[in-house]
Every structure is written in structure tokens, then in C-alpha cells.
Amino acid sequence: MPIVLKEYSWHQNTENVLLKVKTGYIQPSAKSCTVLITSQYLKFSLPPFIFELFLSEKIKVDDVKVTYGSNHVTFTLPKEDTGKEWTTIETVGLDKEKKQKWRSDAELEQHEWHKNRDEAKQKHNEKLIKKNVEHQIEEKEANRLRIERLKKEIVRQALEDTLQWKQTLPADNQVAKSVEKIKSVEVAVEAVQEIFEEETDPEEPFEFSVAFTPRVFPTPKRESHKPMEDKWKLQREEAMKLVGCGPEVVEKAEPGWLYDKARELVQDRKYQGAAALASHALGACPSHAGLRLVLAVAYLHLGHWYQAIECSSRAIEQEGIEAEIKAKLIVVRGAALLRSGREQEGKEEIKIGLNKCKDVDDKLLAHLLKDLKFD
Known part of the structure; x- marks a missing residue:
């Protein structure tokens, strides 16, 4: 919840x-x-x-x-x-039906907004692609015209040089040589024209395939939290051994026995051992709401209020939880909120949980409420 x-x-x-x-x-x-x-x-x-x-x-x-x-x-x-x-x-002045209708309309409006944004983004991208293609066509056309002008200018200059050279021809004995020079100039002009024509031809499409070498990169382990987690596990095992419940005993025990043992440790004010036992047992039985209840109570007595809020909230959100245990979890979360400085919310949750709880005289809750001095 x-x-x-x-x-x-x-x-x-x-x-x-x-x-x-x-x-x-x-x-x-x-x-x-x-x-x-x-x-x-x-x-x-x-x-x-x-x-x-x-x-x-x-x-x-x-x-x-x-x-x-x-x-x-x-x-x-x-x-x-x-x-x-x-x-x-x-x-x-909005009732539950109107609020639900507003929520539904808000989801539809949000969906429509995302749809319109995606369509606008797609149209903008298409417009940019079209603009880039048009710009490339314009550049290619401008380059073609530039080459055409340059080609004509070279041909014109070559013809002018040829005419000037003809006017300065010597006597008849050198006519044959001059004719050969004219032909060589014309051949050179034709060669220049062929070069420019080859440059203005459209590019031929070309396809190539690329094969990548498969590589496997191992994922590194978390480095920053591992020493802290190892230290926490060692402290938890030591706390469990002090109360006579080592890890080897917990692994073979039934969930019901672990729950009763953890409750007994809380009632004996051995909160560190109770928290260690419940936390270790939850590794094998993560859906056991009773163990989460004891763990949240132990966290609360140890002064870990935010961990108690998180632990009880996670248990309350589980499906198929018993109503009695859920009510007690609400009381514990309210007590944690009260300890963390949110007195108004904490008192409200405690009252809600006590109203739903049938076994108000439970030693676990009585012990907790007595320390809180909550009537």
C-alpha cells in the first residue's frame, strides 16, 4: 500500500x-x-x-x-x-467516481500527447531528410554547370590560340609541320573534353559486406559494495551464533519454528539476534510475512526506522497475506513513521492498524506500543 x-x-x-x-x-x-x-x-x-x-x-x-x-x-x-x-x-468536492474518471481521462490524454509528439518528430525528420536530398541535388547540378562552363572556356581558349598561331605561319616549306601541330592541338582539346565528360558521369552504386569477429566481454562483479556485504554477512552470522542459532541450524529448520524463535528473541530484547535470524531466514522464505513482521519490529527497536518502513511496506504489498499480520504490519510501519518524525501519519497508521487487528494483546505489539508510550 x-x-x-x-x-x-x-x-x-x-x-x-x-x-x-x-x-x-x-x-x-x-x-x-x-x-x-x-x-x-x-x-x-x-x-x-x-x-x-x-x-x-x-x-x-x-x-x-x-x-x-x-x-x-x-x-x-x-x-x-x-x-x-x-x-x-x-x-x-470530487468524489471517488469523478476522481477515477479524471485519472482515466489523464491517461488517455497522456497517450494522445505522446502519439502526437512522435508523429511530429517523424514529420520533422522526414522534412530534414527531404531538405538534405534537395540540397545534394542542387550541389551536384551546380558542380555539373561549373564543369560545363570550364570545359567550354578551355575549348574556346584553345581555338583562339590555334587561330592566332595560323596567322603567324611561315613559308610553304613549313606548312606540313604546322598542319601536324594543328592536329595535335585538336587531339589535346578532344582529350580534355573526354576527361570532363568522364567526371560528370553519375556514380555507379557499389555494395560491400562486412563481417565482424564475435567477442565475449565478461561482466565484472560489483566492486564497491562487496566488502561491505561480506562484513554484514559475518556480523549477522556472529549475532545468530550468540543466540544459539547458527546458519547450519537455520537452513534445516522449518519456517514456523524460525518465526517463533525470532518472536521469542524480540520479546527477550535480543533485537540484533532477531534481526539476523529473520533476515537469514527470509533468504529461503522471501514470501513469509510473519518473518518480515518480526524483522521490521527488530529494525524499529534497533533505531533503523527507514529500514523498518521499507520492510513493512514490502510485506504489506504482498498478495495473499493474512489480514491479522497485515494489520500488525500497518501498526509497525506507523510506529516507524512516528519515530522518523512524521508524527501525524504515524499516529493515523497505528490507529488504522489497531482497529483492524483482532489480537491487540499480542506480546509483540504490546511490547512495541509500551516503548512508544502509545495508548
Whole structure:
């Protein structure tokens, strides 16, 4: 069950509305957040938190800006009606049916927006390709005309030189030699023409195939966290041995026995051993909600509040969990929220969990609520 974020602030100017949503102890980023924004609906999820807002006025979706801070997310929402002052940012008075309809309309609008954006992008790319082809054709035509002019200029210059040379011919005894020179000039002109004609011929298409050598690159192991994980495993095994439950005993034991043993350790205030036992047992039984309940309680007593919130939230979201254990997990998560400074949300969750819990006198909960001094 996701936790709904309710703490936000907003202000406006003539063009934009600035919305700031606090995310508590989790630092948001573009990778960890999923954002959905339409003309009158805003939603983002940051597990285990979620936030949604039904806007009272329309905004320009294309110009929205999202900024991620250390413990907040800021949205810059451009107004569709520039200059209009918003009296409130959220539409009030919506029942569940209307809110569901807004959500469905927002998903359809988001789908249509992505479709139109992709079509516009495709048309823009096609236009660029067409423009590049036209530019290449123009360059080729200009080059052909330039070569044609150059060829004509060379032929003209050669003919002029030939005429001038004929006018300066000597007596009859050198006529034969001069005729041979004229023929050699004409042959040279024809050779120049053939060269230019060869240069202006269209290029012949050419195809070639390339074969790449297959290579296998081994994926390296994680280097930054391995020493820390090995140290944590060693500490966990030592804690389990201190309470008389080594890894070899846990691997052969039944899940029910492990659950009862972990509860007993919590009641004896051996929280480190209980956390180590439950964490090791969850490696073999990851879907055992009872072990997650004991682990969350042990984390809470050890002062690891955020780990207790994450552990209980993961168990609550499991399918097929017993209603009694789910209610107790809600109480534990509320206690963790209360310890982490979010008193209002923590007290609300504790009350909800206690109302759903049938075995309120459970030693696990009684021991926890006594330490919290919660009636």
C-alpha cells in the first residue's frame, strides 16, 4: 500500500504556478520518479510514496519543468490563461467516481500527447531528410554547370590560340609541320573534353559486406559494495551464533519454528539476534510475512526506522497475506513513521492498524506500543 504525500506548498505569478512537494527522507531523481502530467492532472510516484493533484485550471503540458531537490520535487506549471489568477490549485468536492474518471481521462490524454509528439518528430525528420536530398541535388547540378562552363572556356581558349598561331605561319616549306601541330592541338582539346565528360558521369552504386569477429566481454562483479556485504554477512552470522542459532541450524529448520524463535528473541530484547535470524531466514522464505513482521519490529527497536518502513511496506504489498499480520504490519510501519518524525501519519497508521487487528494483546505489539508510550 503506497503512502500518500500530503505536504506541499505553491505560489504563482502572471505566467506560472510553482508547486513544491516534500518527499520526506527519500531523495528524488529522474530515474526513481515516475511523472504523469496532463492539462488538469498531476501525479508522480516515488516508492513507497505517491502524490496526485487535480488542478483547478488548465496548464500548458509542453512547457512544464520538473526539478529534483534533496528532499522535494518542484514543478513549474505554465498557465494556459496567462495573467489569470488562481484562487486555489486543487479542485475540491470530487468524489471517488469523478476522481477515477479524471485519472482515466489523464491517461488517455497522456497517450494522445505522446502519439502526437512522435508523429511530429517523424514529420520533422522526414522534412530534414527531404531538405538534405534537395540540397545534394542542387550541389551536384551546380558542380555539373561549373564543369560545363570550364570545359567550354578551355575549348574556346584553345581555338583562339590555334587561330592566332595560323596567322603567324611561315613559308610553304613549313606548312606540313604546322598542319601536324594543328592536329595535335585538336587531339589535346578532344582529350580534355573526354576527361570532363568522364567526371560528370553519375556514380555507379557499389555494395560491400562486412563481417565482424564475435567477442565475449565478461561482466565484472560489483566492486564497491562487496566488502561491505561480506562484513554484514559475518556480523549477522556472529549475532545468530550468540543466540544459539547458527546458519547450519537455520537452513534445516522449518519456517514456523524460525518465526517463533525470532518472536521469542524480540520479546527477550535480543533485537540484533532477531534481526539476523529473520533476515537469514527470509533468504529461503522471501514470501513469509510473519518473518518480515518480526524483522521490521527488530529494525524499529534497533533505531533503523527507514529500514523498518521499507520492510513493512514490502510485506504489506504482498498478495495473499493474512489480514491479522497485515494489520500488525500497518501498526509497525506507523510506529516507524512516528519515530522518523512524521508524527501525524504515524499516529493515523497505528490507529488504522489497531482497529483492524483482532489480537491487540499480542506480546509483540504490546511490547512495541509500551516503548512508544502509545495508548
